[in-house]
Amino acid sequence: MTTRIPARYTVFFVGVLLLVVLHEILLHVMAEAHVAHVLLASGRGGSSAVAALLAALFVVVRVVVVVVVPPVVLFVSARVAFHALRRGTGERRAASVPGNEALAQGEACD
Amino acid sequence: MGERRKIPPLARVSSWMRKTRGRWTLVNTLVSLLWLALGLSVVPHRVCERDADAWYRGDPETTEKLARSVSRWVDEPLDPSTFATGSRRYDGEWLFGTYMMAAMGEAQTAIERPERRIEARRRVAKAIDRLLEPGARAWDREAWGEDPIDTLATTNRGHVAYLGYLGLALGMERALGDAKHARLHDAVVAAIARRLAGPELLETYPGEIYPVDNAAAIGALGLHDRTTGGDHRARIARYARTIRQKHLDRGLLVQAVGADGRPGDRARASGTALGAYFVSFADEDLSRDLFLALRRELYETVLGFGAVREYPRGATGRGDIDSGPIVLGYGVSGTGFALAPSRLFADEDAFRSIYGTVHLFGAPRVGARETSFTTGGPLGDAILLAMLTATRVPATLESASR
Numbered sequence: 001m002t003t004r005i006p007a008r009y010t011v012f013f014v015g016v017l018l019l020v021v022l023h024e025i026l027l028h029v030m031a032e033a034h035v036a037h038v039l040l041a042s043g044r045g046g047s048s049a050v051a052a053l054l055a056a057l058f059v060v061v062r063v064v065v066v067v068v069v070p071p072v073v074l075f076v077s078a079r080v081a082f083h084a085l086r087r088g089t090g091e092r093r094a095a096s097v098p099g100n101e102a103l104a105q106g107e108a109c110d
Numbered sequence: 111m112g113e114r115r116k117i118p119p120l121a122r123v124s125s126w127m128r129k130t131r132g133r134w135t136l137v138n139t140l141v142s143l144l145w146l147a148l149g150l151s152v153v154p155h156r157v158c159e160r161d162a163d164a165w166y167r168g169d170p171e172t173t174e175k176l177a178r179s180v181s182r183w184v185d186e187p188l189d190p191s192t193f194a195t196g197s198r199r200y201d202g203e204w205l206f207g208t209y210m211m212a213a214m215g216e217a218q219t220a221i222e223r224p225e226r227r228i229e230a231r232r233r234v235a236k237a238i239d240r241l242l243e244p245g246a247r248a249w250d251r252e253a254w255g256e257d258p259i260d261t262l263a264t265t266n267r268g269h270v271a272y273l274g275y276l277g278l279a280l281g282m283e284r285a286l287g288d289a290k291h292a293r294l295h296d297a298v299v300a301a302i303a304r305r306l307a308g309p310e311l312l313e314t315y316p317g318e319i320y321p322v323d324n325a326a327a328i329g330a331l332g333l334h335d336r337t338t339g340g341d342h343r344a345r346i347a348r349y350a351r352t353i354r355q356k357h358l359d360r361g362l363l364v365q366a367v368g369a370d371g372r373p374g375d376r377a378r379a380s381g382t383a384l385g386a387y388f389v390s391f392a393d394e395d396l397s398r399d400l401f402l403a404l405r406r407e408l409y410e411t412v413l414g415f416g417a418v419r420e421y422p423r424g425a426t427g428r429g430d431i432d433s434g435p436i437v438l439g440y441g442v443s444g445t446g447f448a449l450a451p452s453r454l455f456a457d458e459d460a461f462r463s464i465y466g467t468v469h470l471f472g473a474p475r476v477g478a479r480e481t482s483f484t485t486g487g488p489l490g491d492a493i494l495l496a497m498l499t500a501t502r503v504p505a506t507l508e509s510a511s512r
Contacts, residue, residue: 027473027475027484030473030484030485031475031482031484055485058473058484058485059471059485062470062471062473063470066154066157066158066470067150067154067413067470070149070153070154070157071145071146071147071148071149071150071153071154072146072149073149074145074146074148074149074153075142075143075145075146075149076142077145078138078141078142078145079138079142082138082141082142086134
């Protein structure tokens, strides 16, 4: 039995992976570029616009990766699990219950 | 009677699903949303709090890694331009603050773990030497038109921020039994005490009075008493009386006072939390009362993350150099400074949840030998070392020079 995951969920998980990679890259750049004080200085304008943008982008990406992504991954994982269970039960039924193929096919197509 | 057909269990489930498709979709949605809610309220803050216990207990490996980073910042040739605040004065303040907080943090780790004392003495002495370099004094000298150290015995003008913060660092060195800067320590404390004989509060800059900077000076007096047997109880009591009678609002410390003695700014978290830490070295009752007011009026949790409002509920204000950025009413500095009194007064819940927030926005990079907070830089690392290791200086830790 094979259960295909809908494309939207695959796209979501790839997006999460890319966000995590972006977070790690920004973390490295922030550490190496010594732009940390841009945030603490409360935007007083002593730093370059690029540094300020980088710092702001890092904070937004970090909050998304740490706070938003884990619960959304759990949410989507639950959806995928339900999807797999539903398809799995439908296909097994089609293979094991004689005389009920039409019904099984109908369920598998949901 | 015909033979009853055996139906496999999975087929029964499938059949039930088909019959109850609407309910199945509802269950699917509800369970998924439950996961979402549980994930949002439980996972992120618990992940970010995972090192909080180690900090609260003073785990030697955890503290030493950050101490190494801070020591590296002290050893590096930093200069005011490192900080790029957009203000020459604030750049200088931050350079000075980096070395001062480095000394405090290093000393505190050694007070809790005496086996670290030899290495800590070396690092604290180095940080104090940095505090005394002309570049680290320039911000005060330029504001007053006179050097704070050269005029210790000859003027009664304020300089209270430079002298108060320096006095605390010198007192911590003395508490470790190191007398390298003992004469300077005595001279700085004598200057503070003499200047406090007149006005109730001293100026940080000409015409500018900040109760939190005076709290540092009072803390320096208290620490000097503990480490040398001196007696500045009258000065300390007078400060506590003045603050309690004139400069508290809902128990929170007013940020600035005008030349006429009236409030020059509102009561705020950044001053209250840092003031609670500084004054703990001199008057534990006042320190505790400041912290309890902060806990009651300003501390909140959002999704399990602890944060401190910069202004009391119902009031709004802009972020400045004291508060750092204010996001949704919560101040970066006030939140970070609140770690110290929450550890001092054994409020583990607040410490843990605030540490979670510090981890989220500070983004620590933990290596094999060093830990550094990515968004903190030299100042952030030094402040967090001091706040995360805040401890009492016990009466038994008397100076070797006594």
